[in-house]
Amino acid sequence: MITVTALKKNFGARTAVNQVSFEVEKGTVLGFLGPNGAGKTTTIRMIAGFLMPTEGSVTVLGHDVQADPVSAQRQIGYMPERTPLYEDMTVEGFLRFIAEVRGYRGAERTERADQAIRACMLDSVRHQVIDTLSKGYRQRTCLAQAILHDPPVLLLDEPTEGLDPNQKQVVREMIARMASEKVIIISTHVLEEVEAICNRVIIISNGSVVADGTPAALKQRSKHYNEVHLSLGSASGPAVKALSALDEVQRVEVVAERDTTCELRITPKQQAPVIAAVLKAVASHGWPVTNLKVDGGRLEEVFRQITRTEDAA
Amino acid sequence: MSSRTTIRAILKREWGAYFNSPIAYVFMVIFLVMAGFFPFAVSGLFEGGQATLRPFFFWHPWLYLILVPAVAMRLWSEERRSGTIELLLTIGVTPTQAVVAKFMAAWLFMMLTLALTFPVVLTLIYLGNPDLGVAFTGYLGSLLLAGAYLSVGLLTSAMTRNQVVSFILAVLVGLFLLLAGFPPVTELLSRWAPEWLVAVVAGFSFMPHFETMQRGILDLRDVVYFLSVIGFMLCATHEVLKSKAAEG
Numbered sequence: 357m358i359t360v361t362a363l364k365k366n367f368g369a370r371t372a373v374n375q376v377s378f379e380v381e382k383g384t385v386l387g388f389l390g391p392n393g394a395g396k397t398t399t400i401r402m403i404a405g406f407l408m409p410t411e412g413s414v415t416v417l418g419h420d421v422q423a424d425p426v427s428a429q430r431q432i433g434y435m436p437e438r439t440p441l442y443e444d445m446t447v448e449g450f451l452r453f454i455a456e457v458r459g460y461r462g463a464e465r466t467e468r469a470d471q472a473i474r475a476c477m478l479d480s481v482r483h484q485v486i487d488t489l490s491k492g493y494r495q496r497t498c499l500a501q502a503i504l505h506d507p508p509v510l511l512l513d514e515p516t517e518g519l520d521p522n523q524k525q526v527v528r529e530m531i532a533r534m535a536s537e538k539v540i541i542i543s544t545h546v547l548e549e550v551e552a553i554c555n556r557v558i559i560i561s562n563g564s565v566v567a568d569g570t571p572a573a574l575k576q577r578s579k580h581y582n583e584v585h586l587s588l589g590s591a592s593g594p595a596v597k598a599l600s601a602l603d604e605v606q607r608v609e610v611v612a613e614r615d616t617t618c619e620l621r622i623t624p625k626q627q628a629p630v631i632a633a634v635l636k637a638v639a640s641h642g643w644p645v646t647n648l649k650v651d652g653g654r655l656e657e658v659f660r661q662i663t664r665t666e667d668a669a
Numbered sequence: 670m671s672s673r674t675t676i677r678a679i680l681k682r683e684w685g686a687y688f689n690s691p692i693a694y695v696f697m698v699i700f701l702v703m704a705g706f707f708p709f710a711v712s713g714l715f716e717g718g719q720a721t722l723r724p725f726f727f728w729h730p731w732l733y734l735i736l737v738p739a740v741a742m743r744l745w746s747e748e749r750r751s752g753t754i755e756l757l758l759t760i761g762v763t764p765t766q767a768v769v770a771k772f773m774a775a776w777l778f779m780m781l782t783l784a785l786t787f788p789v790v791l792t793l794i795y796l797g798n799p800d801l802g803v804a805f806t807g808y809l810g811s812l813l814l815a816g817a818y819l820s821v822g823l824l825t826s827a828m829t830r831n832q833v834v835s836f837i838l839a840v841l842v843g844l845f846l847l848l849a850g851f852p853p854v855t856e857l858l859s860r861w862a863p864e865w866l867v868a869v870v871a872g873f874s875f876m877p878h879f880e881t882m883q884r885g886i887l888d889l890r891d892v893v894y895f896l897s898v899i900g901f902m903l904c905a906t907h908e909v910l911k912s913k914a915a916e917g
């Protein structure tokens with residue numbers, strides 16, 4: 357549904373986005389991750405038809421965004437990072453204005469605005485002037501504007517930034533509900549959000565794509581992936597010795613040790629699964645296990661790993 | 670979703686915004702007070718024993734010079750400063766539609782203000798027997814002049830997000846377009862410049878075109894002149910907006 361090809365954007369001498377390419381299909385919730393200044397907003401603005409690329413192209417449902425921005429924009433709901441709104445209007449007046457610009461007339465226009473108000477839970481503030489809204493309501497008004505025409509493509513630039521945990525949850529649930537029939541691109545630097553709602557992640561750093569995959573696949577790139585944390589109700593000595601001898605094990609570290617308890621970290625070779633071998637050793641030696649955990653990898657760590665090496669380069 | 674309905678939707682929003690903002694009322698009140706006051710106090714309307722609107726219209730170019738940029742300065746600057754331009758230009762509105770809608774709303778607002786000066790005409794009708802044809806071309810000229818100033822203000826507003834800079838630029842350009850054909854200036858100019866040069870410079874000016882209409886002469890060339898200035902400025906505004914999208 358969306359094809360981004362060799363997208364590039366220069367601001368003066370500075371390259372903000374460089375050779376970004378990806379394709380997104382229906383049903384995808386794409387998390388667009390990257391440190392501040394990585395080029396997330398600039399990329400999304402080019403997809404939305406607000407900024408013209410220096411090079412490259414974007415098509416949305418077959419419409420070339422540069423050649424025919426209006427046709428592409430009909431398929432897109434866009435929530436800009438700054439949540440710009442016409443401050444002097446009421447929430448209802450604003451959404452009716454958006455509905456009118458989106459081409460709805462008469463009763464349908466009112467109905468569209470009402471639906472968006474309901475979907476974003478804005479009933480209590482519908483007659484309030486936007487100027488006086490709290491951050492959470494502003495954010496939701498801007499989201500309401502984006503979903504008003506039920507577009508097949510949603511571009512949300514940091515939609516939960518600055519919200520409290522409850523409000524974040526509300527917005528995430530809304531996104532999850534819409535996910536199956538749409539393409540949703542969410543820019544964020546909140547990693548828990550990506551794990552909660554995205555089924556694909558693109559990490560962008562210094563304007564370039566540095567990773568692209570499912571959250572689970574990315575987590576496997578974590579250096580802690582498949583590590584086993586083992587707590588025993590005995591001294592560590594014999595266990596460390598036996599486990600270190602296993603073929604699959606790279607290294608065994610004692611994380612904590614008291615008189616009769618210890619905690620071990622077992623690092624596998626090449627992040628391969630090692631739990632089966634560990635369990636076998638536990639069973640054959642009859643160690644008193646008190647706790648056992650396999651590390652599924654941490655997105656946060658992968659993110660830091662990838663973006664830091666990029667920064668250093 | 671036709672272009673016309675999109676323009677109408679934006680026009681309606683802009684129109685509403687005038688009545689939510691103090692600057693519109695300030696414009697209206699100052700214009701009405703000044704437009705009513707100057708002719709009586711300075712130019713002696715009613716004193717010459719003639720029922721004519723010329724002293725009334727005489728002040729309009731000078732009032733517009735300051736007041737129109739004050740209204741126009743926020744038109745694009747404000748959208749850029751608050752970021753709403755990003756909203757406006759990503760919901761299926763072309764820059765052309767947005768420019769036209771903003772211009773029309775502001776021009777209609779000025780038309781309303783001008784219409785509110787009707788008591789001046791009524792007073793003249795009561796006192797004497799004014800030439801209503803001259804009154805009509807006078808009003809038409811004033812409206813076209815306001816539109817021309819407005820189109821300049823719209824352009825300078827698109828050029829910068831700083832409203833003060835936008836205002837000053839608009840006043841300077843307006844002043845040039847005004848003075849280039851103002852009789853005292855052209856007389857001064859013709860003392861040392863060749864006749865044709867004075868004519869060319871004056872040809873750019875609002876003044877001669879406004880003047881003919883004040884004399885009750887409806888010449889198509891004057892109307893075309895004002896509409897060309899407006900068209901040119903709106904196209905330039907459009908180009909500025911597009912280049913900002915390319916530059917970021």
Ligand SMILES: Nc1ncnc2c1ncn2[C@@H]1O[C@H](COP(=O)(O)OP(=O)(O)O)[C@@H](O)[C@H]1O
Nearest residue numbers: 367372390391392393394395396397398399917
């Ligand atoms: N309009 C602009 N003019 C100049 N530089 C810009 C502009 N917009 C963004 N940049 C620069 O481009 C880089 C990427 O910015 P941005 O896309 O906003 O990053 P992100 O959204 O990932 O934080 C930054 O270095 C930023 O300073």
Ligand SMILES: [Mg+2]
Nearest residue numbers: 396397398437
């Ligand atoms: Mg950003």
